Amino acid sequence: CGKAGVGKSTLINSFFGCTAVEVNDPGLEGGHMSSGTTKVESHRLQLGKIPVDLFDSPGMECSEDPNVMKEYLQDIYENCKDVDLFLYCFDMTSDRFTTADTKTLEKFNKHFGENFWKRCVLVLTKAN
Numbered sequence: 001c002g003k004a005g006v007g008k009s010t011l012i013n014s015f016f017g018c019t020a021v022e023v024n025d026p027g028l029e030g031g032h033m034s035s036g037t038t039k040v041e042s043h044r045l046q047l048g049k050i051p052v053d054l055f056d057s058p059g060m061e062c063s064e065d066p067n068v069m070k071e072y073l074q075d076i077y078e079n080c081k082d083v084d085l086f087l088y089c090f091d092m093t094s095d096r097f098t099t100a101d102t103k104t105l106e107k108f109n110k111h112f113g114e115n116f117w118k119r120c121v122l123v124l125t126k127a128n
Helices: 008-016 066-079 099-112 114-118
Strands: 041-045 048-054 086-091 120-125
Touching: 008 041, 008 048, 008 086, 008 120, 041 086, 066 099, 099 114, 114 120
Parallel strands: 086 120
Antiparallel strands: 041 048
């Protein structure tokens, strides 16, 4: 999870070494800095011999409408009953961790409980 355009889908593709999910590339013709992922997408991939169920999400702040945000969160909750690893992507070229980031993490903490923090990793994207 993370804001729109921070590189969540690109991270997934890099991690698995293939184009597992579509990426909205602002460097391509017609591309723009917005969420290319519009709903929670489930992917089953192989990491060596280990099957991995992966969920790509839209940017968590990509709608001003609280009902849309509620739908995104509900979609994540329905698809992810239990989480082994939660990656929160943050664009390291950004100058601050915002209130939106904090509120999003608080919502996940509330849903997944205190064990959420034992499985949550902050990923700094766009280092290159």
